Every structure is written in C-alpha cells, then in structure tokens.
Amino acid sequence: MVAPQPPHELTPAEQVQGVVDRAAVAQRPWARLPVRERAAALDRAAAALEPDAGELAELLAAESGKPLGQAEFEVGGAIALLRGNAEEGRRLGGRVLPTEGNTGTEYDLATTRREPLGVIAAILPFNFPVELFVEKCAAALVAGNAVVAKPPPDAPLAIERFRLALVGAGVPADAIAAVHGGADVGAALAGADGVAAVSLTGSTAAGVAVAKAAAPTLRRLHLELGGNNACIVLADADLDLLVAEAVRGRLMMNGQACSATKRIIVAAALHDELADRLASAAAEQVVGPARARETTVGPLINPDAAARVAAQVGTAVSQGGRLAAGADGADGAYFAPAVLAGLPPESDIARDEEVFGPVFSLIPAATPERALEIANASEYGLMASVFSADLELAWALAERLEAGGVVINGSDNYRPPVIPFGGVKLSGVGREGLGYTIEELSREKTIVLRRFRRRTVDGGLGG
Known part of the structure; x- marks a missing residue:
C-alpha cells in the first residue's frame, strides 16, 4: 500500500x-x-x-x-x-x-x-x-x-x-x-x-x-x-469519423489540453453540416461532477478558468463568429460544450488565442491551400491533423503544416508514449x-x- x-x-x-x-x-x-x-x-x-x-x-x-x-x-x-x-x-x-x-x-x-x-x-x-x-x-x-x-x-x-x-x-x-x-x-x-x-x-x-x-x-x-492545434477538414472527409475524433480530441480533460483540437478549418461546402453535427454532439455531453461515472465533461480547474473561456466566446462572437451551440456564460467552474461557427480567419481564436475549455471553433476555407495558410498563421505549432479521403493530398498538407506532429484521419490530440511529442514555434x-x-x-x-x-x-x- x-x-x-x-x-x-x-x-x-x-x-x-x-x-x-x-x-x-x-x-x-x-x-x-x-x-x-x-x-x-x-x-x-x-x-x-x-x-x-x-x-x-x-x-x-x-x-x-x-x-x-x-x-x-x-x-x-x-x-x-x-x-x-x-x-x-x-x-x-x-x-x-x-x-x-x-x-x-x-x-x-x-x-x-x-x-x-x-x-x-x-x-x-x-x-x-x-x-x-x-x-x-x-x-x-x-x-x-x-x-x-x-x-x-x-x-x-x-x-x-x-x-x-x-x-x-x-x-x-x-x-x-x-x-x-x-x-x-x-x-x-x-x-x-x-x-x-x-x-x-x-x-x-x-x-x-x-x-x-x-x-x-x-x-x-x-x-x-501552449498550442492552438489546427484540424484541416477537406471536402471529401468522412464526417462521421471526424465528429467522433473531434469530440474525443477536443473534450479530453474538459477541453483543457494543450494538444486539443482547437481550430477546425473546414472546407466551406461542409461547414454548415459539420456545425450542425458538432452542435448535436455537444448537446449529448453530460456535464457534471468529475467523479460521477456518467459525466463526460467535468468542471474546469477553477471558476476563473471558466469565466475566461466565457469571455473568449463572447469576443469571438463580437468578431464575427456565431454561437451554434452552448451558452455564452459559465456556471461556477462549469462551462458546457459550445460550438462557434463561421469564425473569420483574422479573429483572435482563429490565430493565436488558445481557448482552454470545451469549445469547438469552426473556420471555413475555400481551398486546401487557404486552409493551410490559415493553419500556419498561428504563432503556435504543437500538433495538427488532416481529414481527407485523398491520402496523397493529406500527406502533402502534413508535410507543409508547421507543427511538431500531424495525424491524418484522426485527432491531433495524439500522444502515445512511443512518439516524440513536442512543438515548434511558441x-x-x-x-x-x-x-x-x-x-x-x-x-x-x-x-x-x-x-x-x-x-x-x-x-x-x-x-
């Protein structure tokens, strides 16, 4: 003992x-x-x-x-x-x-x-x-x-x-x-x-x-x-797989993980469907005490952390984003999962503002090249991911992403002990x-x- x-x-x-x-x-x-x-x-x-x-x-x-x-x-x-x-x-x-x-x-x-x-x-x-x-x-x-x-x-x-x-x-x-x-x-x-x-x-x-x-x-x-991990979603991505991986990758430790999926840069043609699917997934989460077996999202580390996330969501909406799911306020240390849709690439959390909480942030991109440009515009470079049925294109994007590691068709919140985990830039x-x-x-x-x-x-x- x-x-x-x-x-x-x-x-x-x-x-x-x-x-x-x-x-x-x-x-x-x-x-x-x-x-x-x-x-x-x-x-x-x-x-x-x-x-x-x-x-x-x-x-x-x-x-x-x-x-x-x-x-x-x-x-x-x-x-x-x-x-x-x-x-x-x-x-x-x-x-x-x-x-x-x-x-x-x-x-x-x-x-x-x-x-x-x-x-x-x-x-x-x-x-x-x-x-x-x-x-x-x-x-x-x-x-x-x-x-x-x-x-x-x-x-x-x-x-x-x-x-x-x-x-x-x-x-x-x-x-x-x-x-x-x-x-x-x-x-x-x-x-x-x-x-x-x-x-x-x-x-x-x-x-x-x-x-x-x-x-x-x-x-x-x-x-x-810190990290502001980018997940690039191309037009031929498997959305069922993506949603499952994004939920796991973003909500681990109630969204308070450096390597969580923080920016979802999605092909414009898929944006609205993905926002709806993530909104449904967010609504299915059980927010409650950490030691309750049914809980999937517990409290943030303290009330100040939850208030900070709420303020970031409010700023994102003021900068052109749309709150597609969740509330814009905290309940003590609790913050229910939220979905921000239609974020402009120049908004704070689309670049360098790391949200340490259960928030899905969607940024539409017209082309793979534009998605790559948005992803690399951040001062951070911890992990990244690419979802596509075109593995050659996904691999080409992975080689060009400025990150310590890239996962193809899986969450970038990926850290088995056998890989060299770490980032570039800040x-x-x-x-x-x-x-x-x-x-x-x-x-x-x-x-x-x-x-x-x-x-x-x-x-x-x-x-």
Whole structure:
C-alpha cells in the first residue's frame, strides 16, 4: 500500500534554494548507483502504486475535475510509464565512433556514454499532473539526475502520492523533492543556483519567463507549451469519423489540453453540416461532477478558468463568429460544450488565442491551400491533423503544416508514449516520450583512448 499523503505546506520562495542544494548533494551518490538499481526503484514504485490505482484516480478526478474514466486512464498510464522508463534506462547506451576514417586517429578508440545533467527542475501543469510528473521525473531519475518538482497549486495531491511511492521504493527523498506554491516559487526554482535543466509543461508565457531566467546560466530548457492545434477538414472527409475524433480530441480533460483540437478549418461546402453535427454532439455531453461515472465533461480547474473561456466566446462572437451551440456564460467552474461557427480567419481564436475549455471553433476555407495558410498563421505549432479521403493530398498538407506532429484521419490530440511529442514555434523546445525524455535530460560525453588499437600483433597476426 502507498501511504496516504500527509498535509503539505506552501514553500516560501526564499527556501527553494535550500531544497535545490540538498538535491544536488543527493544526486551524486544516486548517479553512482548502477542503472539497474535506479530502474529497479521505478519498478518497485509502480508495484506499490498499482493496488491503489482506483483510489488514486478518485483523488485525481476530485482535485482536477477530470472525468473519472479519464483519471483512471491517466493513473494507469503513469504507472506503466514508471515501468517503461525503467526499461529505457536499462538499455541506455552509447556509441563507438568511426575514428578509423580520419588521418591521425586511425588507432584511437572513441566512445560515447550518456550522463546525468544534475538537478532537474520539473514544473508541472494541472491538466495531466500525474502523467507528466512521471514523464519528467522517472526519465530524469533513471538517467541519474535528482529532481525538484513543483506540482500545480490546483492539483498537487495525486502527484504527492506518486512522489512518496518513489521515496518508499528507495529513491532518496532529497533526490525527488517537491516545492509547493505559485508563480513566485516556480520562478525561484527555475532560477536557483545548481539547477542544470528546467522541464516545464505550461503556458507559453510561463515558458518565456523560464527561458529569460535560465539565460544567464545557459541551463538546458525542455518546454512543452501552449498550442492552438489546427484540424484541416477537406471536402471529401468522412464526417462521421471526424465528429467522433473531434469530440474525443477536443473534450479530453474538459477541453483543457494543450494538444486539443482547437481550430477546425473546414472546407466551406461542409461547414454548415459539420456545425450542425458538432452542435448535436455537444448537446449529448453530460456535464457534471468529475467523479460521477456518467459525466463526460467535468468542471474546469477553477471558476476563473471558466469565466475566461466565457469571455473568449463572447469576443469571438463580437468578431464575427456565431454561437451554434452552448451558452455564452459559465456556471461556477462549469462551462458546457459550445460550438462557434463561421469564425473569420483574422479573429483572435482563429490565430493565436488558445481557448482552454470545451469549445469547438469552426473556420471555413475555400481551398486546401487557404486552409493551410490559415493553419500556419498561428504563432503556435504543437500538433495538427488532416481529414481527407485523398491520402496523397493529406500527406502533402502534413508535410507543409508547421507543427511538431500531424495525424491524418484522426485527432491531433495524439500522444502515445512511443512518439516524440513536442512543438515548434511558441509551442516549445524539445521532445517528450519513452526514450526521448531521457535524451533531453541527459548529455552525451565522448571518451577517447588514444593509440589504443595496435598496428601489429606479435605472433604472426599483424599486417
């Protein structure tokens, strides 16, 4: 059993440096352990958490507003990620470099190995807190780093249970530490002396602030930031498939996912039919408490978030959009799914205004070329998608979309652990995923043994 989480206090910003200092001390002996021992600790943590998965999902749903079925999926996925990172750590290797091809180095032996960076600052979001805690911290730990995590103030509880499981499994407490608080604590952590890298999932504004804080020390940045994902729908698209994928892709975590389908750029001839179909789908959603099994859309993370979405919808209507389904106001932290139709390409949310809530935004486009132009006009570039029966055309659009990844005939809210997930432009720096996060949070060192290869071998084997 995993011990219940004790109450935790907010960390004064002036105490963050001390936490980082202790993590730096703990990191050295942790890194000296054989990787098999570090990997075994991740496996033991997974085994300790597994019997409590249902309880942890209830806790995650209660604190984040995530519908219970999604919370169960996240907790199960996070436990699997612990084991997956253990396996990735066990096969972490280097290279033998081709020195024989250069004059003067023919008899040298040059190899590479992966080494830890040191102390990693992991700054976590509220929307997928457990998954991203494990994504960052398990990879960092198995590579030999120490971690100081900053959980989101609105959803710290399930993360703490996972952290305590790692400590119970043998990770030194100072090597998997946590600090709690708001933006001041995050800024203190990102700028603390001794932090080798900052891995942050959050808003683009937060990423830019971290980059500025990190600039004087040139510490490594690993940033997964905002997105205004474009879904291009061509005239020959399968609308049944599209609606099913769009509903899943947009409404996950109540629309509060960086990689949600935020802009649907649709062939003008299909626009009205698609608006009607999405309006029907929106009306079918069950809005309610996150822990109620029948709920498909729970509350947003707090009432301010819901009010912000309502204001964005109002602005979109004032800029020429039409509210085809849903209300234009919030009910506390709840915001019922809405459909905005006929958005002009120059409207805020058709370009750079990310709506973090359950809103479908439809932008008509006369041609595939125009759809591509609208999609790429955004400052963001996380994920994108294309729906079409013409796979050659869809592939051509995928190659030209300015995004970290593109899905054809499926939701762009696509993140299995085996793909390198991340964005371009203001959507971030670096990639996450099994193996990819370890590479981001470790470094390659070259070790050379000069004149190691003998030119001749006594006993007749020379030449």
